[in-house]
Amino acid sequence: MRPADDIERLNNKAAVNTNPKMDEAVLNAVLAAHEKATGEVSAATRPSARSIIMISPIAKAIAAAAVVLIAVLGLSEFLGSGSKSGVAWAEVLAKTEQTPSVMFDMTAEIDQSQDKKLVMPSKNYVADDYGTRSDMFLDGKLSLIRYRLPAKKEAWQIRVDQKKYWRFDLSDEEAARGRDRDDPRTWLKMILSGDYTTLGRDTINGIVAEGIECKRPEMVGEDGIMRLWVDVQTDLPVRIEVEMLGMEGGQMKQQKFVMENFRWDFEFEPSLFEPNIPGDYTQGEDPRAGRSAQGSAGVKQTPPRTSPEQAR
Amino acid sequence: MYSMMEDRILLWKFKRGSREALQRVYEKYKNDLLKLAVSLVTDVSAAEDVVQDVFVAFAQSAARIRLAGDLRKYLMACVANRIRNRRRDQLRHEMPGLDEAEGVICSARRPEQWAILNEELRRLSEAMAQMPYDQREVVSLYMQGDMTFRQIAAIQNASINTVQGRYRYGMNKLRSLLNGELEE
Numbered sequence: 001m002r003p004a005d006d007i008e009r010l011n012n013k014a015a016v017n018t019n020p021k022m023d024e025a026v027l028n029a030v031l032a033a034h035e036k037a038t039g040e041v042s043a044a045t046r047p048s049a050r051s052i053i054m055i056s057p058i059a060k061a062i063a064a065a066a067v068v069l070i071a072v073l074g075l076s077e078f079l080g081s082g083s084k085s086g087v088a089w090a091e092v093l094a095k096t097e098q099t100p101s102v103m104f105d106m107t108a109e110i111d112q113s114q115d116k117k118l119v120m121p122s123k124n125y126v127a128d129d130y131g132t133r134s135d136m137f138l139d140g141k142l143s144l145i146r147y148r149l150p151a152k153k154e155a156w157q158i159r160v161d162q163k164k165y166w167r168f169d170l171s172d173e174e175a176a177r178g179r180d181r182d183d184p185r186t187w188l189k190m191i192l193s194g195d196y197t198t199l200g201r202d203t204i205n206g207i208v209a210e211g212i213e214c215k216r217p218e219m220v221g222e223d224g225i226m227r228l229w230v231d232v233q234t235d236l237p238v239r240i241e242v243e244m245l246g247m248e249g250g251q252m253k254q255q256k257f258v259m260e261n262f263r264w265d266f267e268f269e270p271s272l273f274e275p276n277i278p279g280d281y282t283q284g285e286d287p288r289a290g291r292s293a294q295g296s297a298g299v300k301q302t303p304p305r306t307s308p309e310q311a312r
Numbered sequence: 313m314y315s316m317m318e319d320r321i322l323l324w325k326f327k328r329g330s331r332e333a334l335q336r337v338y339e340k341y342k343n344d345l346l347k348l349a350v351s352l353v354t355d356v357s358a359a360e361d362v363v364q365d366v367f368v369a370f371a372q373s374a375a376r377i378r379l380a381g382d383l384r385k386y387l388m389a390c391v392a393n394r395i396r397n398r399r400r401d402q403l404r405h406e407m408p409g410l411d412e413a414e415g416v417i418c419s420a421r422r423p424e425q426w427a428i429l430n431e432e433l434r435r436l437s438e439a440m441a442q443m444p445y446d447q448r449e450v451v452s453l454y455m456q457g458d459m460t461f462r463q464i465a466a467i468q469n470a471s472i473n474t475v476q477g478r479y480r481y482g483m484n485k486l487r488s489l490l491n492g493e494l495e496e
Contacts, residue, residue: 007486011455014433016346022426026364027338031331034371038329112462218324219317222378 012285087210087230093188095235099265101127104184106134106260111253124182124259125266130273132182147275148182150175156275159284165277166284184259187240190219191228204229204238205260220244236264319383327374334371341384342367344456345391346427351452352395354441360426362398366390388457392449392467399445439489447482450475 096102103125110118120143122136131149135142138161147156153175158165191214199211209229220226224244231238240259325333345366349359366387370377429437440448446468453459453467465475 007483007490008455010432010436010490013430014347014351014436015430016343016350016433017428017430018342018346019426019428023342026342026367026426027335029364030338030367030371031334033368034331034334034374037372038374218321221320 009285086232088235089192089212089230091235092228092230092237093185093192096185096188096237096264100129101125101264101266101268102184103263103266103268104259104261107258109256109258111255125268125272126183127268127273130268130270133273134182145275146182147273149273158275158277158281163278163281164284165275165281167275184237184240184262187226187242187259188228188237190216191226191240199227199229201232202229207231207238208233209238237262323377323383327377329374334374337370337383337387338367341387344384345387347433348388348452348456349391349395350427350429350433350437351440351456352392352445352449354437356425356427356429358398362391362394364426366394369394385457385459385463388453388459389463389467392453392457396449435490439486442489443482443485446470447478447485450478451482451486454479 103123106122106124108118108120108122110120112118120136120138122134124135125133129151131147131151133148134144134146136144136146141161143159143161145156145158145160148170149155150170153170153172155168155170156165157168191212194214194216196212196214199213201208201210203209209231211227211229213225213227215225217224220242221244224242226243227239227241228237229239230236238260242257244255245253322333322337326337342363345363346359349362350356353359353362370387370390440452443451449468450461450464453464454461459467461472461475461479465472468475
């Protein structure tokens with residue numbers, strides 16, 4: 001075994017546990033700091049600009065008049081709240097829930113610097129009976145295959161470019177999360193779970209579709225936005241877009257994920273969900289092995305690093 | 313993406329004053345942060361102080377934090393930055409401090425010790441302590457923080473080439489230091 005592997009193995013086994021008594025003391029100090037800070041913030045909270053403006057009787061009158069005008073002139077259609085489109089939005093999720101499988105393409109774009117983006121397309125397969133599989137590409141080459149197989153309570157990551165693979169056991173809790181990961185229906189649920197703005201009609205990949213967009217700060221941050229385009233004929237999604245800011249290199253960077261080319265109710269070969277490891281691949285250490293039981297409760301769910309410097 | 317979503321929900325709740333979300337973040341990441349801190353400063357007491365400071369600062373930041381990315385990496389970067397600041401302050405005031413105890417990890421457990429190291433972490437930390445700090449930081453953030461060289465370069469305010477060089481030198485040093493032990 002190469003020394004680097006030995007060091008990696010030692011690092012994975014290296015672990016720290018905590019003294020429960022001290023744990024409680026430190027946590028109490030942290031919670032006290034939180035309580036004090038949040039208390040001070042609420043006491044110091046200033047009225048928002050909107051509430052200051054609305055204190056003025058004239059401003060209130062103007063705002064009320066604007067509401068009346070919008071109602072009379074039917075401007076709400078142009079302001080885009082609510083849906084008047086032909087798509088039965090309530091049916092979209094129900095229809096996809098009835099399909100046991102889907103295949104789709106996803107492209108992840110992450111800003112690296114002013115004029116440079118990391119673009120990672122992937123082919124994705126979701127089947128209720130088996131789990132999920134993602135084939136990710138970098139610079140046109142297959143770089144990573146990721147399997148999540150809740151029925152077998154296992155997950156796999158295969159770095160094709162490194163001829164290396166990892167196998168993870170899923171805990172009951174992790175397996176019970178089922179298809180949540182990498183499943184477009186998770187995003188549909190989020191988008192359709194609250195208010196949204198209509199985007200009208202457009203042709204997406206040759207399909208006439210109607211779109212909506214929404215903000216769900218609890219899911220994609222304050223600056224994030226999600227869009228859904230649905231086929232007006234079938235009420236099935238044709239594109240899902242997620243844009244948000246993410247921490248990259250110590251800075252907030254724009255990230256965009258586009259899921260499209262959906263083939264709903266696609267019949268898969270079972271072998272598609274069977275990891276096929278070539279004989280010359282070596283097995284990597286489970287990065288969770290050296291962590292404490294507490295720390296490992298959350299699976300390290302990000303794929304192995306696929307930054308350009310590593311993926312070369 | 314799921315892990316990111318899970319942390320986003322925690323952050324969203326935390327920003328709205330949820331004690332439970334803060335507690336969950338603490339439980340989820342305390343061991344990872346302690347492991348990193350112990351690798352960086354080797355003195356367990358100092359490592360404990362740094363991690364506690366990071367959590368306290370995080371707890372106080374609910375109203376102003378604007379983080380939409382990887383929470384674990386963010387906290388790891390906080391640990392690294394705080395240690396760098398402490399080192400800088402100590403050098404400025406020529407005080408004995410974080411590096412004073414390097415080379416020897418106190419094997420006796422203090423009664424009020426928070427972090428309990430296993431044998432592997434103790435060996436790793438002892439070897440790390442013999443490396444220049446910049447190399448130790450790159451190796452630790454890369455191996456334990458799961459950071460890319462680009463991300464580490466941002467923390468160290470250095471070029472990616474410099475960081476990659478520090479990683480190579482650091483790993484070579486680590487190999488030579490651990491060579492005998494690892495062959496056992």
